Every structure is written in C-alpha cells, then in structure tokens.
Amino acid sequence: MKPFHYVIIGNGVAANKAAETIRHNHADAKITLISREFFLFYYRHKLPLYITGKIDETDLQVYPVEYYRERNIRLRLGQIVQKVDLHKKVVYLKHMEKVHYDRLLICSGGRSYIPEIYYPFRSCFTTMKRLSTARTIREKLPSVQSIAIVGGDLTSVKLAETLIDTGREVTFILDDYAFWPLESASEIRDSLENALRKMGANVISNDPLNMVKQIKDDDPPLYEIQTQSGKTLQAQMVGAFFGFKPDIDFLIRSGLDIDRGILVDDQLKTAFDDVYAAGDCAQIYAPELKNYWVSVGWKNALRLGEAAALNMVGLTGHARKPAAHATQYKGIKLSTPWWHIL
Amino acid sequence: MNTPKDKPHNTEPVLNKRVASGLSHVNSDGLLNYRSHALPTWCPGCGYYGITHGLTQAMNTLNIPNENLVVVSGIGCAGRMPFFVNGYGFHSIHGRALPIASGVKMASPELTVLCVGGDGDGFGIGGGHIAHVIRRNVDLTYIVFDNSIYGLTKGQASPTTPKGQVTSTSPFGTAEDPINPALISLAYNVSFLATGYAGDPDILNTIFQKALAHRGFSMIIVTTPCITFDHVNVTWNDFRDRFEPIPSGHNTGDIAAAMQLAISGKNYNGVLYQDDRPDWETRQKAIRKKSSG
Amino acid sequence: MKQTDSLVIKICGSAGDGAISAVEILNRACALMGFHIMNFDSYPAEIRGFGKSVGHTRISRTPLLTPGRYADCLVALNDMHAITELKRIKPDAALVYDSRPPDYIEEDCAVAGFIEPGMSGYGVPLRELSAQAVKSARSRNIVALGAIAAMYNLDPEAFIEAINIRFARKSAVVREINSAALKMGYEYIRNHRERPVHKTLLAVKRHDRPIRIVNGNEAAAIGALDAGLTLYAGYPITPATKIMEYLAKKLPPKNGTVVQTEDEIAAIGHVVGAGYTGKRAMTATSGPGLCLMTEMLNLAVQAEIACVVINSMRGGPSTGLPTKTEQADLNLALYGGSGDSPRVVLAPANVPECYIMTRRAFEIAEAFQTPVILLLDFFLSNRFEDVDETVLETFEPGMFKRLTAEPVSGKPFERFRVTDNGVSPAAFPGMPGLKHAITGLEHTPRGFPNYEGDNHRAMTEKRRRKFIELQNAWPHPDVTGPKGQLSIGVLSWGSSIGAVREALASPELKGLSIGGCFPRLLQPLQTEPLKLFANRCDRLVVVELNSSGQLAGLIEQTTHKKAMRLADVPAEPPAVEQIVRYLTGVLK
Numbered sequence A: 001m002k003p004f005h006y007v008i009i010g011n012g013v014a015a016n017k018a019a020e021t022i023r024h025n026h027a028d029a030k031i032t033l034i035s036r037e038f039f040l041f042y043y044r045h046k047l048p049l050y051i052t053g054k055i056d057e058t059d060l061q062v063y064p065v066e067y068y069r070e071r072n073i074r075l076r077l078g079q080i081v082q083k084v085d086l087h088k089k090v091v092y093l094k095h096m097e098k099v100h101y102d103r104l105l106i107c108s109g110g111r112s113y114i115p116e117i118y119y120p121f122r123s124c125f126t127t128m129k130r131l132s133t134a135r136t137i138r139e140k141l142p143s144v145q146s147i148a149i150v151g152g153d154l155t156s157v158k159l160a161e162t163l164i165d166t167g168r169e170v171t172f173i174l175d176d177y178a179f180w181p182l183e184s185a186s187e188i189r190d191s192l193e194n195a196l197r198k199m200g201a202n203v204i205s206n207d208p209l210n211m212v213k214q215i216k217d218d219d220p221p222l223y224e225i226q227t228q229s230g231k232t233l234q235a236q237m238v239g240a241f242f243g244f245k246p247d248i249d250f251l252i253r254s255g256l257d258i259d260r261g262i263l264v265d266d267q268l269k270t271a272f273d274d275v276y277a278a279g280d281c282a283q284i285y286a287p288e289l290k291n292y293w294v295s296v297g298w299k300n301a302l303r304l305g306e307a308a309a310l311n312m313v314g315l316t317g318h319a320r321k322p323a324a325h326a327t328q329y330k331g332i333k334l335s336t337p338w339w340h341i342l
Numbered sequence B: 001m002n003t004p005k006d007k008p009h010n011t012e013p014v015l016n017k018r019v020a021s022g023l024s025h026v027n028s029d030g031l032l033n034y035r036s037h038a039l040p041t042w043c044p045g046c047g048y049y050g051i052t053h054g055l056t057q058a059m060n061t062l063n064i065p066n067e068n069l070v071v072v073s074g075i076g077c078a079g080r081m082p083f084f085v086n087g088y089g090f091h092s093i094h095g096r097a098l099p100i101a102s103g104v105k106m107a108s109p110e111l112t113v114l115c116v117g118g119d120g121d122g123f124g125i126g127g128g129h130i131a132h133v134i135r136r137n138v139d140l141t142y143i144v145f146d147n148s149i150y151g152l153t154k155g156q157a158s159p160t161t162p163k164g165q166v167t168s169t170s171p172f173g174t175a176e177d178p179i180n181p182a183l184i185s186l187a188y189n190v191s192f193l194a195t196g197y198a199g200d201p202d203i204l205n206t207i208f209q210k211a212l213a214h215r216g217f218s219m220i221i222v223t224t225p226c227i228t229f230d231h232v233n234v235t236w237n238d239f240r241d242r243f244e245p246i247p248s249g250h251n252t253g254d255i256a257a258a259m260q261l262a263i264s265g266k267n268y269n270g271v272l273y274q275d276d277r278p279d280w281e282t283r284q285k286a287i288r289k290k291s292s293g
Numbered sequence C: 001m002k003q004t005d006s007l008v009i010k011i012c013g014s015a016g017d018g019a020i021s022a023v024e025i026l027n028r029a030c031a032l033m034g035f036h037i038m039n040f041d042s043y044p045a046e047i048r049g050f051g052k053s054v055g056h057t058r059i060s061r062t063p064l065l066t067p068g069r070y071a072d073c074l075v076a077l078n079d080m081h082a083i084t085e086l087k088r089i090k091p092d093a094a095l096v097y098d099s100r101p102p103d104y105i106e107e108d109c110a111v112a113g114f115i116e117p118g119m120s121g122y123g124v125p126l127r128e129l130s131a132q133a134v135k136s137a138r139s140r141n142i143v144a145l146g147a148i149a150a151m152y153n154l155d156p157e158a159f160i161e162a163i164n165i166r167f168a169r170k171s172a173v174v175r176e177i178n179s180a181a182l183k184m185g186y187e188y189i190r191n192h193r194e195r196p197v198h199k200t201l202l203a204v205k206r207h208d209r210p211i212r213i214v215n216g217n218e219a220a221a222i223g224a225l226d227a228g229l230t231l232y233a234g235y236p237i238t239p240a241t242k243i244m245e246y247l248a249k250k251l252p253p254k255n256g257t258v259v260q261t262e263d264e265i266a267a268i269g270h271v272v273g274a275g276y277t278g279k280r281a282m283t284a285t286s287g288p289g290l291c292l293m294t295e296m297l298n299l300a301v302q303a304e305i306a307c308v309v310i311n312s313m314r315g316g317p318s319t320g321l322p323t324k325t326e327q328a329d330l331n332l333a334l335y336g337g338s339g340d341s342p343r344v345v346l347a348p349a350n351v352p353e354c355y356i357m358t359r360r361a362f363e364i365a366e367a368f369q370t371p372v373i374l375l376l377d378f379f380l381s382n383r384f385e386d387v388d389e390t391v392l393e394t395f396e397p398g399m400f401k402r403l404t405a406e407p408v409s410g411k412p413f414e415r416f417r418v419t420d421n422g423v424s425p426a427a428f429p430g431m432p433g434l435k436h437a438i439t440g441l442e443h444t445p446r447g448f449p450n451y452e453g454d455n456h457r458a459m460t461e462k463r464r465r466k467f468i469e470l471q472n473a474w475p476h477p478d479v480t481g482p483k484g485q486l487s488i489g490v491l492s493w494g495s496s497i498g499a500v501r502e503a504l505a506s507p508e509l510k511g512l513s514i515g516g517c518f519p520r521l522l523q524p525l526q527t528e529p530l531k532l533f534a535n536r537c538d539r540l541v542v543v544e545l546n547s548s549g550q551l552a553g554l555i556e557q558t559t560h561k562k563a564m565r566l567a568d569v570p571a572e573p574p575a576v577e578q579i580v581r582y583l584t585g586v587l588k
C-alpha cells in the first residue's frame, strides 16, 4: 500500500513547523516539502547580517540536512510549483514532474512587494526576500558605497544599521508604504525617522519617489533618483522595501478563493477538503471578528503551521489572531500583533 | 500515533475497465497458468514471444501439471525461457542443455522435460550432442529457436546464417554455407521432427501438443526473427507468407519423403516425420528385465 | 568558481539515446584539445534494445590511472536511468536534464526532482533544441555536449572537429546539423545562465602528436596484428568478442584468417594446429571459454606448442556476471589443467600495455614453446585511453627469439631434446630432414610415447626449466614509494594497479611510509625481486578483484610472509576511495 502523502509547498517556518508536527503525529506517512529556493530552511531575519558579511550561510541554516533524513522528510529544493490541480490532487512542478498528494498544505509565504506606481522602475530595484538575492547583494556590496532605500519597511531597518556599521552611506526615502507591516503607520513615523537619523542615515520624508533610472552600467552601476519635489540624488544600489505580499500566483485558476491571501477558515482549511494554507500566504477567518486577517511574521507563521498540521493529521488546531504587543526596536516604539523583533 | 480520522489512507487502484475485462479474459483462458511472474527480457518484437504463446497454449490444452514440468536451456536469448515459465527451470551453460535434460529425464521419467535453446546453442557449440540424444531417443521435447543469429552476444553469425550475410564477425559476409538442421536431424534418424514459424503461434500450439504427446525425442525447429540483429534474412517481412502447411498426402512415417520436404527449400508448418520406436525408458525397462531375468 | 585537474562526466540514457556516442565525441574533442582521457562505459545487459547505458569518461591534464568513480557532471538523456546513477555523483555535481520534456513526468520519475543542496541543476530544453537543429530529438546527446562545453569552458570548435571525425562517413548535412545542435546547447547555457561555468578544467597545451583512442581489446588486437598474426580462431563471448570483431575486419586484408568456430574447444584446437605449423595464432575468450580450453591448453603444454590466449575476465563462476569486471580467473590461468602444466601468464595494467604485452606474448610463446595466457578483464577490455601512436611505434621486437633446429645428417631429430635451459630447437611441417611426430602422451626426446618414470621426470623438469630464462629476462616489477623500510607494501595486478597507484598518490596517503609493487609477469613469478620488496615491508597488502585473494596466496607462497587481503568483488573496477580507507585503517 502506498503511504499517505502530505505535500507541503514551502520550506519556510510555517512549512517546517507543519512537517515536524505531522511527523510527530503520523509516523509512517510520506512527507514532502517543496521549495523554489535551493537552500535548506534558514532564518530570513538574519539576511541583513549575512549581506554585510557579519555571518555566513551556515549561520543562517536552521536545521542540517540530517534533520530531514532522520525524520524521513523528502526535501524538494530548487523546485518550483507551477500549478496545482486540486481535483486530481496533483502538484505540477516547473521541471515537468507531477507530485500526487493525499493532503496539501500551502506555505508559500510572501514575496517582495513593489507598489504599482513604482513598477516601471523595478529593474533598478534590489529586493531582499530570498537568500539567493541576498547572495548576489553580498557579492556586489564590496564595491558599493552609497545605497538608497525606498519605502523602508521594518526589514530594512536592520539592513540599514549593518550597512552604516560597515561604513556605507545610506539614504532613506520614506513614504506611505514605509511602515509595513504595521497597521497604523503614523504612530511610529517620527520615532522611526529619529532612529534612522541617529543611526547615521540620511532621511528624506514627505517627499516620495518620483523616478529612478540607471545612468551607468558599470561595476558598481550608478542610479539617479528623483523625488516628487524634484530633488535628485545618486546611489550605487537602490533597495526597494515595501514589505511582502502573498506569493500565490501559481494558484490562479486553481479554484481556491483568493483575496489578499489564500482564504482559509480558522482551522486553516480552504474550500477544498485536504487543502490547507498557513503562514504569510494565508488570509484567515476570525469568527470573533467575522472577518479575515492576513498573517505576517515569523512567530505567527510558526503557530499557523502547527495548527494547520494538527488539523491535517486529524487532531484540532485553531488559528488565533494574535493580540498586539508593545516592543521597542532601536528606539522605535512598536505596538504590533505581527512582528517580533528577532 | 494518530492517523487521519475521516479520510481513508489510500484507495485501491481502480483499473481501467477495458484493461480489467481484458485481464479477466486472459486469466480465464488459462494461458497465464504457464507463465511465471517474470516479464520476458527479450526485445519488444522478438519472435520468441510468439513461440512462448504457442507453447503456453499447448501446455494449457494438455493440462500438464506445473510441478512436473522441467524446462532446461542453454545460454542465449532463447536460453532465458525457463525464467518465464511457471514450472521447474534449469538455465545451464552454453550448448550443454541436451545432456543435462537427458540426465533429468533418465533419473525421473515421470517428469515432462522440455529443452530449449537458440540455433547457436543447439547447432553450434552444442551440435555434437544432437546425434547422441537422438540415438538414445530420450523422451524430451527440444525446441530450437532458430533466428539464424547469435542474439545474446549481439549479432554474430550462427550455423544457420545464410552464406554471405554480414554480421559483426563476418564484416565481408560469411564464408560458410548454412546447415540444414531438419535434414541433419532426419539423417541422424530422429523419431519426431517438426518445423514451424514464430509468427503462427496457433499452429505452433498444435505442433507442440503433438511433440509433447510423442514418446521419445521430439525436435521442433522454429524459425523466428531476431528483430534487433538481423534486418536482412530471417525477418517478419521475409517470412510472413512463406510458411505453408505440410502437403496433403505426405506420409509422416516415410523418412525419405520427410527428407524430400527438408530439402525442398520450402518452409513447412507441421510435423515432417514421426515414428514410434521405443524411447530410452522403454529400452531401459527391457534391459532391466534382461539383466534381472 | 572551482578549478580542477580532472573531470568525470557521465552521460546516461537508454539504448538508442546516444549516450555512448556522445562520450565518444567528447573523448575525441578532449584529446584534440590536448587532454588525457579514460573512458569506461557500462551497459548492464547483454541484450540490446533495453536498459540503461552509461557513458563515463574522465578528462584530465595529466595522465590518468583510473576513470574515477563519482561524476562531476551527470547528463540525463533518460530520467529513470539517470536517477539510478545519482549515487555515483559528487556532492557538488552538476546535473544536465531536459527542462522541457513533451509532457509531465510521474512523481519521482524526473531526475531534476532529486537535485540536492550543493548540486547544480542545468536545465536545458534538450529535445526542443535538438528538434530545432536536426528536426528530431535524436541529437539531444549533441545538444548536451554543447552544454558541457559551456559548463567547463571547453573549446566548442574542438567538439565540432570531433563531430566531423565521428560522422566522417556520413553526409555533410549530418555533420552540419549536429554541429548546429552542439552550438545550440553551448549558446543556451551561455545565454540563459547567470553563471554558466560549473568548474574550470585547468588548461593544457594543444599538441599535434597522433592520438588514438583505443580500448584494451583493440590495443590487444592491434598488437596481435602488428605481431604478424596468421590465424585467429574464436567463439563469441563477452567481453572478448570485440577482439574477434576487430580482427575479422582487419586480419583478412593482411592475408590472415579469422574463423568463428563452433565452440571454444574448437577455437583453441585451431590455434594449436596453426601453432604446430609454426604460424602465429591466437584466440580470445572469457572464463567459461577458458574452462573449455583447459584440456587443449594441456596438450599445448605437453606437446610444447606456441599459442596465445587472451582471457578477458568477467564476474563470477559459470556464466556469472557477463558484463561486469573481476579478476578471479588468476588461479584458472595459473593452474587450470591436469598434471604439472606450466604456462606463462601475463597481466597488462593499462591499454598501452595490452598492445605491448600481446606483441611480446607471441615472442614468448615461440621462444619458450608454450601457451601464453594474457589476463585482461571487462574493465581493461572496454576502457578507452588516449594512446600516443609514437609510443606504440617504439616497440622493439626481438626480446625473445625462437630457436629453430637445423637438420644434422645421420642423426635422428630430437624435437624434445633435453637441454640445459629446457628449450629444444623446434621444427615445423614442411621443413625437410626434421620430420617427427608429437603427442599429448608423455614422450621421449624424439617424441615417442613413453611411460617410464625417469623420462617423465626429465621431461617434466625440462618443461619447467624453460621459464627460468624468461623469469630473468623480463623487467622487474614496478616498485614505487620511499626507499628503505616501509610500514605497508601494497601489491596488485592487472587493471587494479591503476587504482592502487592513484590511492598511493592521494593526499591522504602521500608521503606516508607506504610503497607499491606491481608485477606483470604472474607465471613464472619473479621471486627474487618480490622477496626483496616483501623484506622491506612491515606488512603486505594485496589488492585485487576476487574474494579469495588469489594473488595474495601466491605472494604468501613465494615470500613466506603473511599478506593482508583487500580482495573484493564489487562487480565494478576497484574504488580508489576504498583502497585509501583500507590502508588508512591498516596504518592505525
């Protein structure tokens, strides 16, 4: 008899917590993790330290490969899910392989978001969601002296800090998107600005980006940035930090209900039996609010991954919208249900 | 350990309906009774499948108990046969199947002993044994899979390869004339001889039934194409229409008439010769009687 | 990006996918660029039409001792077969696969699904590019070669030259479209990969010495041809058949004869008959055939007839493992036969030696009137190496010469005269005044049957004494390693010598107190140099591909020293890694 097959799309924190939970409760099932990234599960929040060379790739890794061997979890790394057929229960991979599941969990997380108005300049932007891009930045960085950061979400603060630490010139062009993933941006705007200045960054606020263009195709290249007030500046790298949005393009036409994420009930199940979603890609129903909420952040993803897995193995797990908690980061006062300073 | 509550872990594979009805048909005709679970390793399209089909039909009709069936073979593609038959099998060494099969039959006369092998195995390396098994008239059914080539070793000339054929060891064409195995066996005074064609499994079936029923050494030479290494002479195209029934009025008891057929240059589907002289075991019985009387 | 001295490339497909011919082109291209190559393909089944074939080749700037076991690059022309090869690749290997197969592949049947961290996947639309170039998927293998050229910074022009050589007898169109296919693979990698290069092979100088790419079987056959072979008689058997197939083409034009006999008994019979008339004749076989030949070889010993037998060993007793390598026929070669039955046994270590020793074997056979058995094996028979033709041309014939009798009037000819060195002057049918009869029965010097003890003793001794001269004249075994006392002395023979030498040169063992000793003449064994070596060693280790330690036993007998055995039957060439591990263990 073929073993029961759990397929998990993703190899982030939600996916890994889910795999661990499934294995704990279902010893002889087949478990497969699929990730487009070619790396073992790693701490995303440490990417800024990695980029500036403070830590190495091995320090990013959460588990060694033996962890998966011992637990008999099949890792399919560097493999991209192209589409799914939820009726036939098949996941189609880009390298043209079919994977059949008995129960599917989608933990595809988010990807760097670029607001529509800035979309024309996307080729000039460097983003930092994945280790592969971080690796490229790390390689380019030695020749880069000046960096402009547009947007400026929470992930960029740590990056700015380490960049300045290593003697680079950093200019922030803050705008309305800058405070992802906080629900209300205005409350921290000032403290953020102050904090950045204190770190030694130049800050341009209330004067959003108008245009970016590459003016030199050298090593390093050179970009010219213009704000709406007509101010121009030059930088050798332009980081775009506008937060993340669910990475679920491959689910278009799958029949799943999608709004700002994959719609799931408070047990993380989609409208399809045997199909669940958790982590940054999910939009979850909260019965007490009679509304949906989108999960963001490491700890939330971890909890959701666990809850989804419990439901998948036949036990019960509930998603709870976390309550906001107050934290401090570099003098920035935050009250957020999402972010934990890691 | 917890398993999912409400959903079955696995579902039985559901067979395609047509496949399923086809399978039940094959099952009910009994042919699978004589096939082992091993899938033949022969090239797709090899003539050996036809021979195997004819043979399983014959054994099924005669209802030979599987456990009494012994298939002895030499080495070659044909020699793989014992693995695909549901019975006892002995895949021995190149050219030496006949002596081993004789030993089996002499020691345990109650067994049905089949001996199979290629033309190289039977007429080349093992050719010397044929005369002697015929002299003894051991009750064996010997099927030669004659593809006029060394199949397993990838296409060298065999004793029945037509003269001039280019093979890997005769890049300028063979210098030798092929032997006429039917004529030779008749000259050795074989007690049963038939020839047939792998493309006619139903006719082979009737021939094999007669051979298995024959008490004594029966030899069946089956012409069969090696689709991989002979694209010239013994091919499906060449032989499709070339086999004809034994001429009506042929007396299978007349060895000279049988020899006429063997040298006619034509290809016959059927029994050329058969007589009922005593087999080895009968002779032994007489000797035993004599020795104790 | 990594730099490397040598690269192991595997191209894996089903029969008909062109894995093997791709490797042929790769070999040729690399030889043209001035690299050394060693190529050992594998096909598991004897029957064609099914099954996996793996082209395996190693490219290097320095001469190679082994083809290496683990690949730097695996090309999948057939996914299912390639999946089974994944255990034979390095952790940082590159995998070339078809990124756009015509349809989705079932779960776990796509090789790309098994790429692990550390490896690099090179997806190339092999079928599509091939279809663009040649209007069919047939040239996927050539597209893949183009990818390899880009991945390892190899000159695509050399590949095109190699394609032209390979398809020299085909039409110009075939050459052109395949060159186009090659370029497509090359360009695809260069244009679609941010980092096209996987590893860089340290460069070599191009030279224009004539290089032949031959395997052990061909080298032996060419050696026999150059020795002036008159008759080849044989019966097909893997892995020796190729020798016959080669000679069947090449010997008739030289007025020789190739006869395919009904079996090996007849084959060696023909050879003995030809030898009796003073002509050079040979047969080649493998274990089961050598078994059949033993009686006739006995006759040749007894009747003192020159004959050369190549035995290419395969695995196991009986039909065994026909397409796998092993070195387990040593005892059969040394001892097979009834009575005291001395004969010469030689084991070449590499392809050029197959040539040299086959040529030399005829001289030995004639000079000492004896059967000579050359022990090749599946690995050596089938592995291709680049051979510098100028090296072959430097072979000097005449190391050993036949002693022919002169008629002495009034005195009857003694064909088996008992002489000091045991060699009796020979005579052959057709020579006037020297008529005689020979027999397999024990005989007197004139060749008459005789069953007296004294005669038998004298004749037996004479037949053994013949070899003292050979023992002395033959070059001493290669000895490697530091001078003076050694912790370990490693011995090996035949095709395993390369792996042992590579192990001794490995970073793990280099500079340690380990030496090697590699005899080629296994009977008569050169006792003195072997004893000298053994006396310098605290421990002896014998590496060979059989389970009983056949050479080890012989070494113990001659040196009176216990020998440890790394005697294994993995059904494949010895692994350098295993030898290193074993020797490191012995040192601890």
Ligand SMILES: Cc1cc2nc3c(=O)[nH]c(=O)nc-3n(C[C@H](O)[C@H](O)[C@H](O)COP(=O)(O)OP(=O)(O)OC[C@H]3O[C@@H](n4cnc5c(N)ncnc54)[C@H](O)[C@@H]3O)c2cc1C
Pocket: A009, A010, A011, A012, A013, A014, A015, A034, A035, A036, A037, A044, A045, A046, A047, A048, A079, A080, A081, A082, A107, A108, A109, A110, A128, A129, A130, A155, A247, A250, A278, A279, A280, A281, A296, A297, A298, A299, A301, A338, A339, A340, A341, A342
């Ligand atoms: C630089 C940085 C700093 C951060 N700092 C913090 C912090 O301080 N505190 C905090 O709480 N959170 C932080 N986060 C956010 C946090 O890392 C994420 O919320 C968390 O990783 C989400 O986990 P996840 O499992 O839902 O998805 P992810 O970790 O995003 O994983 C998604 C997985 O899905 C795979 N995938 C997606 N699509 C496909 C496809 N089509 N085919 C195959 N595989 C696919 C990806 O390869 C990946 O393995 C930070 C993020 C970044 C990038």
Ligand SMILES: Cc1ncc(C[n+]2csc(CCOP(=O)(O)OP(=O)(O)O)c2C)c(N)n1
Pocket: B075, B076, B077, B078, B079, B093, B094, B117, B118, B119, B120, B121, B122, B145, B147, B149, B150, B151, B152, B153, B158, B226, C235, C236, C237, C238, C264, C288, C289, C292, C319
């Ligand atoms: C003593 C010995 N010599 C050679 C071989 C190699 N060998 C195996 S099968 C074969 C010939 C096969 O030809 P055939 O008997 O016609 O059988 P086919 O493959 O055509 O069915 C040979 C030469 C062997 N196994 N043993």
Ligand code: SF4
Pocket: B041, B042, B043, B045, B046, B047, B048, B077, B078, B147, B151, B152, B225, B226, B227, B228, B229, C047, C048, C049
């Ligand atoms: S090689 Fe010839 S005889 Fe052998 S299985 Fe294939 S087609 Fe049949």
Ligand SMILES: [Mg+2]
Pocket: B076, B118, B119, B120, B145, B146, B147, B148, B149, B150, B151, B158
């Ligand atoms: Mg045959």
